[in-house]
Amino acid sequence: ASDVYKRQAQDLTDQSLGWLSDNEWAIGIIYIIVGPLIAFFGAKWFPYIVASLVALFTITIAYSVGLSQGWMVTTLGAVLTLTIGVILGVIFACIVRRNFKLMLGLLGLIAGFFGGSLVFALISGMTGGSWNAVWGFWVISCALAIVGCVLAIVMGLPVVMVATAMVGSYLFMRSWTLFFPGHYPSEAELVESKGEDALDMDAIFWVFIGIFAVSFAGSLCYQCKYAKRHEMLEENFSRQ
Numbered sequence: 001a002s003d004v005y006k007r008q009a010q011d012l013t014d015q016s017l018g019w020l021s022d023n024e025w026a027i028g029i030i031y032i033i034v035g036p037l038i039a040f041f042g043a044k045w046f047p048y049i050v051a052s053l054v055a056l057f058t059i060t061i062a063y064s065v066g067l068s069q070g071w072m073v074t075t076l077g078a079v080l081t082l083t084i085g086v087i088l089g090v091i092f093a094c095i096v097r098r099n100f101k102l103m104l105g106l107l108g109l110i111a112g113f114f115g116g117s118l119v120f121a122l123i124s125g126m127t128g129g130s131w132n133a134v135w136g137f138w139v140i141s142c143a144l145a146i147v148g149c150v151l152a153i154v155m156g157l158p159v160v161m162v163a164t165a166m167v168g169s170y171l172f173m174r175s176w177t178l179f180f181p182g183h184y185p186s187e188a189e190l191v192e193s194k195g196e197d198a199l200d201m202d203a204i205f206w207v208f209i210g211i212f213a214v215s216f217a218g219s220l221c222y223q224c225k226y227a228k229r230h231e232m233l234e235e236n237f238s239r240q
Contacts, residue, residue, distance in 0.1 A: 028178035035172030039219035042164020043157070046230040049164060050103040053110055054096050055089035062088060100232060104152040104160070111163035112148025114170045116141030118212070121184075125205055157233055161223045169215035177208055184208045 038049055062085025066078070096102055120137045152159040177184035183204035 025179055028175040031171040031175035031178070035168045035170070035175060035215075036219070037168065039165050039168025039172065039215060040222055041227060042168065043161050043223055043229045043233060044227055046107075046160060046164075046233055047097055047103060050107050051093035051097045053167075054106060055086075055093040058089035058092050059085040061085070101153055104156065105149045107163050107167075108148035108150070108152025108159060109145045110148075111152075111166050112145035113141050114167055115148065116144035118170060119144065122209070125209075157229065160233065161220060161227075165216055165220040165223060169212050169219055172215050173208055173212040176211060180204070 037045075042049055059082070062081060066081035066085075096106060117137075120140050123136075123140075148159075148163065152163060174184075183202055
């Protein structure tokens with residue numbers, strides 16, 4: 001019986017991943033809406049953006065664990081797993097929402113990790129896909145995540161604007177890579193390509209990098225010149 005459940009769980013996982021693989025535009029639609037909102041209004045909606053990112057991360061983890069453990073084989077199991085994930089996500093979001101320093105640190109952590117993923121992709125692109133060491137991805141991403149966390153806590157408002165502009169621009173750029181797949185490899189594809197199977201970045205890859213650069217520069221300039229800051233940021237940094 002356990003083998004049957006395992007096979008059913010594996011089939012469900014394959015079907016879910018297969019659907020996402022064939023319909024990446026669905027995730028792209030979310031990214032193309034959420035990305036600009038984060039990039040242009042990060043400082044204005046600071047606590048809500050960080051809390052939402054934490055909630056979404058928690059729900060994603062619950063979904064992934066449920067699939068891997070076979071809890072989502074039945075409809076009841078899937079509903080319970082996702083319900084628990086949503087409840088935990090809301091709880092963690094509320095906890096984070098009440099701690100200003102924790103919000104700063106988590107925002108810097110997320111931005112640093114996204115920045116590390118982008119740096120790894122750039123290195124792979126500039127080397128023709130020949131350097132894709134998996135340890136390199138984790139070292140770069142985790143190192144920049146730690147740096148981002150520390151800088152956000154120490155420097156505050158400037159890093160909030162930079163971090164939200166970066167995260168939002170990254171999601172916006174990635175939305176286009178999902179609408180036009182095959183030109184910007186996922187992080188999994190980057191670290192799995194080796195030797196003769198190394199990925200060859202084409203010209204469209206650099207177009208996506210250009211979209212990120214323009215989006216980042218434009219959204220950061222907007223936040224610096226025109227966007228309002230959330231009162232929580234004003235209260236905490238006006239005293240410094």
